[in-house]
Amino acid sequence: MSTANAAADTQLMTGADILVKSLVDHGVDVLFAYPGGCSMPMHQALTRYGDSLRTILPRHEQGGAFAAQGYARSTGKVGVVMATSGPGATNLVTAIADAKLDSIPMVCITGQVPTGAIGSDAFQETPMVEVCRGITKHHYLVTDVEDLPRIMKEAFHIAATGRPGPVLVDMPKDVQLATVAVDWEVPMNLPGYNPEPQPVAAEKVKQIAAAIRRARRPIIYAGGGIINGEASEELRELVNKTGIPITTTVMGLGAFPATEELSMDMLGMHGAAYANYAVRDCDLLIALGVRFDDRVTGKLEAFAKDAKIIHVDIDSTELNKNKSAHIPVCGDVKDVLTELNKVVEAPEDLAPWVQHCMELKAKYPLRYDKQFDGILQQHAISELCDLTRTMDTYITVGVGQHQMWAAQFYKFTKPRTWLSSSGLGTMGFGLPAAMGVQAANPGALVVDIDGDGSFQMNIQELATCFCEELPVKVLLLNNQHLGMVVQWEDRFMERNRAHTYLGPIHHDEASGKSAADKFAYAEERYPDFVAIAKGYGCGASTIRRKADLRDALTEMIEHKGPYLLDVQVPYQEHVLPMIPGGLTVDDMILE
Amino acid sequence: MRHVLSALVQNVPGVLAHISGMLASRGYNIDSLAVGETEHHDLSRMTFVVVGDERVLDQVRKQLEKIVTVVKVEDVSARDYVERDLILMKVKAPAGSVRSEIRELVDIFRGRIVDVGPEEIMIEISGRENKIEAFVDRMRPYGITELVRTGRIAMVRSVSDEEATEPTDDEASVSSRA
Numbered sequence: 001m002s003t004a005n006a007a008a009d010t011q012l013m014t015g016a017d018i019l020v021k022s023l024v025d026h027g028v029d030v031l032f033a034y035p036g037g038c039s040m041p042m043h044q045a046l047t048r049y050g051d052s053l054r055t056i057l058p059r060h061e062q063g064g065a066f067a068a069q070g071y072a073r074s075t076g077k078v079g080v081v082m083a084t085s086g087p088g089a090t091n092l093v094t095a096i097a098d099a100k101l102d103s104i105p106m107v108c109i110t111g112q113v114p115t116g117a118i119g120s121d122a123f124q125e126t127p128m129v130e131v132c133r134g135i136t137k138h139h140y141l142v143t144d145v146e147d148l149p150r151i152m153k154e155a156f157h158i159a160a161t162g163r164p165g166p167v168l169v170d171m172p173k174d175v176q177l178a179t180v181a182v183d184w185e186v187p188m189n190l191p192g193y194n195p196e197p198q199p200v201a202a203e204k205v206k207q208i209a210a211a212i213r214r215a216r217r218p219i220i221y222a223g224g225g226i227i228n229g230e231a232s233e234e235l236r237e238l239v240n241k242t243g244i245p246i247t248t249t250v251m252g253l254g255a256f257p258a259t260e261e262l263s264m265d266m267l268g269m270h271g272a273a274y275a276n277y278a279v280r281d282c283d284l285l286i287a288l289g290v291r292f293d294d295r296v297t298g299k300l301e302a303f304a305k306d307a308k309i310i311h312v313d314i315d316s317t318e319l320n321k322n323k324s325a326h327i328p329v330c331g332d333v334k335d336v337l338t339e340l341n342k343v344v345e346a347p348e349d350l351a352p353w354v355q356h357c358m359e360l361k362a363k364y365p366l367r368y369d370k371q372f373d374g375i376l377q378q379h380a381i382s383e384l385c386d387l388t389r390t391m392d393t394y395i396t397v398g399v400g401q402h403q404m405w406a407a408q409f410y411k412f413t414k415p416r417t418w419l420s421s422s423g424l425g426t427m428g429f430g431l432p433a434a435m436g437v438q439a440a441n442p443g444a445l446v447v448d449i450d451g452d453g454s455f456q457m458n459i460q461e462l463a464t465c466f467c468e469e470l471p472v473k474v475l476l477l478n479n480q481h482l483g484m485v486v487q488w489e490d491r492f493m494e495r496n497r498a499h500t501y502l503g504p505i506h507h508d509e510a511s512g513k514s515a516a517d518k519f520a521y522a523e524e525r526y527p528d529f530v531a532i533a534k535g536y537g538c539g540a541s542t543i544r545r546k547a548d549l550r551d552a553l554t555e556m557i558e559h560k561g562p563y564l565l566d567v568q569v570p571y572q573e574h575v576l577p578m579i580p581g582g583l584t585v586d587d588m589i590l591e
Numbered sequence: 592m593r594h595v596l597s598a599l600v601q602n603v604p605g606v607l608a609h610i611s612g613m614l615a616s617r618g619y620n621i622d623s624l625a626v627g628e629t630e631h632h633d634l635s636r637m638t639f640v641v642v643g644d645e646r647v648l649d650q651v652r653k654q655l656e657k658i659v660t661v662v663k664v665e666d667v668s669a670r671d672y673v674e675r676d677l678i679l680m681k682v683k684a685p686a687g688s689v690r691s692e693i694r695e696l697v698d699i700f701r702g703r704i705v706d707v708g709p710e711e712i713m714i715e716i717s718g719r720e721n722k723i724e725a726f727v728d729r730m731r732p733y734g735i736t737e738l739v740r741t742g743r744i745a746m747v748r749s750v751s752d753e754e755a756t757e758p759t760d761d762e763a764s765v766s767s768r769a
Contacts, residue, residue, distance in 0.1 A: 129605060133612050138659040141604070158659060192601060192662035317653040320646065 015145040016045035016176040019109065019169075022152035023053060025184075028080050030054045030071060030439045032064035036084025037124060038111030041176035043082075056439060056468050059460035061088050063432035065095030065108065066421075066458070070436025072104050073419045074394055076230065078159045079104070079436065084111040086124030089170075090131065094426055096166045097135040101423025102251060103228055105164035107155050108136075114174040115143055128170045137165030145178040150186045157188060162195030163315040164228055197314055197332040204329050205339045208286075208310055211327060213345050215284035215308075217353045218244045221267065221296075224251030224422075225289015225313060225333050227415045232256065234337035235288065242346045245357045247275040249290055250422045254412035264357060265366070268296040270404040273364035273577045276585045278357050279304050287311040289333045292322040293423070294581070302584035312336050364590070366408050368573075372519055375546050377402055377477045377569050380553075381409040381449060384475060387553055392444045393417060394437045398430040398454020401483035404575045406449045428457025431474060435461055438470040445473070445557060452478040452502060452529070462536035465562035473556050474564040476529060479571035480509070480522035487574045491589070502526070519570045533564035542566040593622075594648050595668040595745045596639040601660040602628060609658055610637065619643070619651050623676075625742035634662065638744045667745045674745040677717040679705070680727070683734035684712045693733060700726045711736055 013021070019042060023031065033055050035043040046055045058064035061083040072079030079099075083092050089110040099106045113122040129141045138158045140151050155167040212218060226235050226248075232255050239246055239262055246256050247264040256263055267275035279285065285307040290296070292311075297303035300323055311318075311325035312333050319328040329336055368378040381402075395410055396419040397403040403420055412418045419437065421429035434448040448455075455476055465472045482500040489495055501509040503526040521544075533540035539559045543552045543566070556565045578589045600606050607626055614621055622640040629636050641651050648666065655664045667674075684690040686709075693712065697704055702716030716726055720743065727735070 130608070133605070133609050134616050139605075189601075190659065192656075193659045315657070317650065317657055321650060 011181070012179045013182050014041065014045070014177055014179050015142070015148055015171065016041040017048065018145070018148045018180075018182055019152060019171065019176070020045040020049050020053070022149065023080060024049055026152070026156045027077065028053060030056060031080040031082060032056050032058050032067045032436070033082035034058055034061050034064055034084070034088060036088045036111060038085035038113055038173045039082060039088070039171075039176075041173065042109070042111065042171065054439070056435075056464065058432065058435075059463045060458065061091035062095055062428070063435070063458050063461040063464065065092045065106075066098075066426075066429050066432035067436035067439065067461075067464075068106055068108075069095060069099055069104050069429075070396065070419060070433035071440040072099075072106055072436075073433070074416050074437040075440045076228075076416065077105070077440075078156055079106045080109070081106065082109040084124065085113055085128070086126045088124075089126055089128045093131060093135070094424075096132060096168065098421050098424040098426050098429070099166040100135045100137065102421065103164050103224060104166065105159040106166040107159050108166055108168045110168065110170050111176070112141065112170045112172040115172045116174070118172065128168065132168050135166070136168045139168040139170070141170045142172065142175050145175050145180045148175070149182055149184055150188060153186070154188045154190055157190070158193060162197075197335065198330065200329070200331050200336050200339045202339075204327070205336070205343060207327050208329070208336075208340055209344045211284055211308060211310060212242060212244070212286070213347060215347050216349065217282045217356075218242075218284035218286060218347060218350075219264070219278050219282040219357075220244055220246040220286045220288060221249070221279065221290055222246060222252045222255050222288045223249040223290030226252055226255040227289075229289060229314065229333045230415075231289070231334035231337055232415045234334055234341060237341050238337055238344065241341060241344055243350050243354060244286070244347070245278060245354060247271070247279065249293070249296055250407050250420060252290070253407060253418045254415045257413040258411040259413055261358075262354070264361065266407055268293075269298070269579050269581070270408070270575050270577065271296075272366055272408070273588060273590060274357070274360035276577070276579065276588060277360050277364070279307075280585045281356065282307045285309045287325070288337070289313060291318045294322075297323065298579045299582055299584045302586075364577075373546050374519060374521070374544065375549055375567055375569055376573055377405050377479075378409050379546070380475065380477060380549060380567050380569070381406050383549055384447065384449070384553055385410045387550070387557065388445060388447070391557075392441075394419065394434070394441065394444055394446045396420070396430045396433040396437065396446070396448045398448075398450045398457070399425045399427045400451050400454060401487065401573075401575050402449055402451040402454070402477045404484075405477075408575075410449075427454040430454055431458050431461045431465075431472070434472040434474075435465055435468075435470050438465075438472050439468070447473045447475055449475045449477065451483060452476060452480060453482045456502075459532065462533060462538055462562065462564070466537040470562065471560060472562050473559070474533075474562075475553075475556070476564060476566045477569050478525075478529065478566050479569045479573075480525060481571040483571060483573075484575070486571060490572060490574065491578075492580075515572075518572050520572055521568065521570050525568065529564060529566045537561075539563040540566065542568065544568040592642070592644060592648070593668070594641045594643075594666055595672070595674060595743065596641055596648075596652060596655070597665045597667045597745060598637045598639070598655055598661055599629070599663040600635050600637055601662060602633050602635045603660055606635070606660045607637075609660065610655065613654060613658060614651070617650075617654060619647065623742040625744050627744075636744075638667075638742070640743050665747070667747055671748045671750070672745050673748060674719050674743055675717050676720055676723050676740055676743045677715070678723055678727075678738060678740040679713060679715055680730065680738040681711045681713050681736045682730050683710060683736060685710055689733065693730070696726070696729055700729075702726065
């Protein structure tokens with residue numbers, strides 16, 4: 001180190017400046033931050049580092065946190081969000097829990113009341129560390145500015161390594177203002193944190209290869225671990241070498257190109273029937289970076305019940321948690337696949353099984369009514385997929401029917417291009433996540449496929465998109481209802497509408513039973529999304545006729561700034577297939 | 592199955608809350624939990640008694656290890672170990688024959704009388720769980736007015752071939768090694 005640097009490294013700095021410089025040193029180039037009384041010193045410091053770090057002001061802290069997730073999910077880098085104490089901090093909670101369940105690397109920085117006031121029920125005081133213990137990978141309350149350089153190192157290290165997750169750094173205001181001679185070389189103190197996975201035991205790799213060689217009906221079940229582990233290439237190689245069909249979880253979409261013949265698409269509750277049947281029929285389930293979530297397995301005992309199970313995950317707690325594995329392997333899926341690809345051989349006679357899978361695929365395709373002259377949600381998504389196939393496109397979604405249709409009908413070919421709140425299922429994820437993707441990938445086309453329920457949970461972020469020049473597109477599949485709940489009402493509750501209509505309460509749809517016509521629209525539409533979007537400065541239009549769809553999508557895609565395309569759709573279209581919660585593949589509803 | 596887990600943890604604020612919160616939110620039943628500093632002031636030792644099958648135990652152990660501030664977790668009960676629990680209790684003991692009866696029982700159980708009042712005495716006793724429980728049962732008829740216990744602590748024995756053949760009676764082994 002040069003003398004000049006050494007001198008600079010020991011200068012007196014405030015906690016706020018140390019924190020912001022740490023962000024820069026960790027390669028953060030964008031963060032989402034909403035100021036308040038207890039975070040102002042950090043915001044002042046952010047202005048001093050404006051050349052290397054862009055600060056985006058969201059319109060709600062939750063929006064900021066999901067934007068940070070969008071940044072993290074699309075790039076693999078740690079997403080950073082900042083909020084003030086109390087309500088600012090608690091507004092992050094949902095997005096933190098979301099990041100924990102989907103293993104998204106985040107550093108969440110919250111202001112806190114001065115250390116002397118902690119515990120006194122001060123104005124805007126919330127015990128944020130206490131609130132967040134169960135929903136963070138780790139958490140810090142910084143009580144001494146001297147600890148800060150070490151804590152920031154640890155926070156980024158913990159967030160990004162092993163199984164990624166959110167880390168909270170709670171910063172009391174007096175710590176932000178305190179000055180100290182900084183030692184940037186301070187080591188981390190994490191004796192209990194050993195994220196480096198064990199080297200893959202050759203014996204385990206041999207076992208897996210032998211099981212594959214012996215299998216007659218093998219299938220790969222791949223998840224978000226492939227994406228977090230940057231193992232898509234290795235996964236592809238495994239499929240190419242062995243010819244084994246592959247199905248992915250909702251988190252795993254994009255891990256393997258959906259356009260490939262051996263892709264059996266998504267499995268689970270709303271997965272493709274052929275994927276679920278193939279898992280039912282398999283004799284070897286090769287589970288890679290997955291956690292046997294209940295939305296995938298349904299009734300656990302019946303899931304892949306005749307299969308031998310290989311389970312590879314970086315988090316040892318996932319092994320044998322929900323489903324016992326015959327060959328459990330704790331390790332980095334990329335390392336395991338790299339080693340496996342060196343020795344693996346194709347099963348001896350796979351042709352009948354692959355043929356069986358292809359027959360299932362032909363017999364039970366994902367489908368919808370193509371005769372209907374209005375626009376069905378699936379059709380809108382298929383058209384968008386078709387139009388954007390060759391573009392650098394990212395898709396985000398809210399939660400509900402539109403999310404599942406996007407998972408089914410948009411054919412993802414690359415990892416990190418599909419962003420969905422999958423574990424927590426947070427409505428309102430789509431728009432702010434898209435905003436974060438756009439900030440991280442300025443030239444890309446970022447489309448939030450959303451529902452009118454989800455969209456309104458973070459609609460205020462249209463302002464951020466406009467003001468921060470983030471040209472996000474919103475494809476709003478507007479059925480005026482909470483469609484997924486409506487679907488359950490239709491299927492299991494005699495179509496009794498229980499607070500699932502989003503218009504004025506004097507409308508017919510709000511009370512009692514709705515029309516039986518599958519293609520019914522909710523009329524007297526509310527609210528006027530085009531006027532709202534325009535009010536925020538975005539481009540907008542609304543369509544209802546099928547004939548107008550393609551042009552409208554093109555106009556949306558080509559629009560320079562943020563744009564909302566309000567697509568009026570019927571409200572009794574159901575997401576199929578469907579395996580009702582806790583049941584088995586044999587209970588799958590196809591019609 | 593009853594298991595005794597011993598966890599070495601970083602001695603930092605909130606570590607106990609973190610661990611107990613994790614156990615509670617995942618629905619694990621903990622019979623006993625004891626915490627204290629070790630010979631290194633930056634490390635603490637937590638001893639858990641967990642009841643459950645191998646699968647539950649495996650999950651509890653791994654979930655504990657996943658907590659960043661937990662350095663190491665050991666299933667002490669899978670090995671040859673010494674376990675202790677310390678209790679303090681007040682028992683009704685008016686001067687006279689009852690009091691001497693109690694004194695005799697305290698001697699047999701190798702406890703100690705640590706305070707004597709006009710109507711009751713305070714007893715200190717330590718040992719394995721079954722011994723403590725047997726003693727508590729013996730005291731019940733006299734009237735226990737207050738009882739407090741530390742929770743179980745445990746330590747794995749030093750391993751050597753000769754020692755492995757020694758009698759496993761804890762009290763005996765402890766005195767023979769003292």
